[in-house]
Amino acid sequence: xxxxxxxRAPAMTDVARAAGVSHQTVSRVLNGxxxxxxxTRLRVQAAMAELGYRPNNAARALVTxxxxxxxxVSQATPLxxxxxxxxxxxxxxxxxxxxxxxxxxxxxxxxxxxxxxERHLDQRVDGIVVIVPVPTAQEALDSLxxxxxxxxxxxxxxxxxxLVTVDQAEGARLATQHLLxxxxxxxxxxxxxxxxxxxxxxxxGWRSTLEAAGVEPPPVIAADWTPESGYRAGQMLAGMPDVxxxxxxxxxxALGITKALQDRGLTVPGRLSIVGFDDIPEAPYLSPPLTTxxxxxxxxxxxxxxxxxxxxxxxxxxxxxxxxPELVVRASVGRPRS
Numbered sequence: 447x448x449x450x451x452x453x454r455a456p457a458m459t460d461v462a463r464a465a466g467v468s469h470q471t472v473s474r475v476l477n478g479x480x481x482x483x484x485x486t487r488l489r490v491q492a493a494m495a496e497l498g499y500r501p502n503n504a505a506r507a508l509v510t511x512x513x514x515x516x517x518x519v520s521q522a523t524p525l526x527x528x529x530x531x532x533x534x535x536x537x538x539x540x541x542x543x544x545x546x547x548x549x550x551x552x553x554x555x556x557x558x559x560x561x562x563x564e565r566h567l568d569q570r571v572d573g574i575v576v577i578v579p580v581p582t583a584q585e586a587l588d589s590l591x592x593x594x595x596x597x598x599x600x601x602x603x604x605x606x607x608x609l610v611t612v613d614q615a616e617g618a619r620l621a622t623q624h625l626l627x628x629x630x631x632x633x634x635x636x637x638x639x640x641x642x643x644x645x646x647x648x649x650x651g652w653r654s655t656l657e658a659a660g661v662e663p664p665p666v667i668a669a670d671w672t673p674e675s676g677y678r679a680g681q682m683l684a685g686m687p688d689v690x691x692x693x694x695x696x697x698x699x700a701l702g703i704t705k706a707l708q709d710r711g712l713t714v715p716g717r718l719s720i721v722g723f724d725d726i727p728e729a730p731y732l733s734p735p736l737t738t739x740x741x742x743x744x745x746x747x748x749x750x751x752x753x754x755x756x757x758x759x760x761x762x763x764x765x766x767x768x769x770x771p772e773l774v775v776r777a778s779v780g781r782p783r784s
Contacts, residue, residue, distance in 0.1 A: 460499070461494055464496065464497060465486075465493040475491065513571060513572055514544050515544060515546070516547070516572060516754060517546075517566030517573070518574075519574065519575070519576045520550055521550065521577070525696075525698075526726050527696070535577075538747040538751045541751075544572070547569060549562040551578065554583060556583075556585045556589070559587075560586040563587070563590060563596075567594070572594060573758070574592075575596075575597050575598075575750050575751075576599065576601065577599045578601075579599070579600040579601055579642055579644055583598070584598065584602045598610075600746075608753070610750045610766050612768065612771055614643075614648050615654070618651025618693065620739055620771070620772075621739050622652045624737070624779060626659055629782055630691035632656065632661050632691070633661075635649065635652045635664075635692065635695070636666075636669050636676060636694045644695075673699070676699035676701060676703045676705075676706075677705055680703035680705065680706025681706045683718060690783065691782070694722045696723045697728075699722065700721070701722075701728075701736075703718075715778055715779055715780035719779040720778045720779070724738065724741065725739070725740035726738075730776065735778065737778045739772070740771055740772050742769055745769050749769070753766065
């Protein structure tokens, strides 16, 4: 294979010469054009790899108007769910030939989210994904005039399009029903922050499951997403001997609840059965291993990227049905004590 002159980066013409195709064919391969035969596409890709060719994305953007970049707006938080989604989006975008530019917001108010979106628009991204599941983020999106596709992850469930979400209510139903099936007469709930759509969906699923079973829902124990908040809730639950089962809105809350009980000499599931949500990597290694609800973060990310691609190809934003999570049964649930 003939190589370019030393000291010069390989160009598209070098790839075309090495693959025995035209400059236009190489361009079509780079842009994912459907008219290129698979055998030709593979030959061009092999030549790129052999020569170490890297596309000039800035030049491509000037010609095609596309930057092959997706902007992500996310809250600056170490929480597992949003962090896992950011990683899943980077992988799904890479599989589709896009890079990702992330703008993190310290506050989830309307102005901060709008400014983050505007920064992405200034970079001429090809689409935007917003992982800020609170009403103020939705208000920010509604206030902007956008000429690129935008997808909200776990946003306002009343949106008719541009939304990809985990079925929060179904996840809560799975958790609550599992505790009821274990013989518990009622299930208490330690919730996430009230302003999050995720929290509202999980409360809704928990409450409706109890009502369907003929059980009067007890008061919600309000918390945030942190183990510290779960610990405080656990201290309260430890002093309520009639409570035998709890559904925690995420695994970190469940971790805090468990620690509070253990500090009082109480056991899980002997004194209190617990189900969490998220299936953090540590969940199988907690003491006891935590029963939890596992969202499919990879599927959420793939649907978000697919929605952006569909909009760019067809000019429409398809509606995606909520994605059902699964219950992962471990050792933190047992039958209620007599």
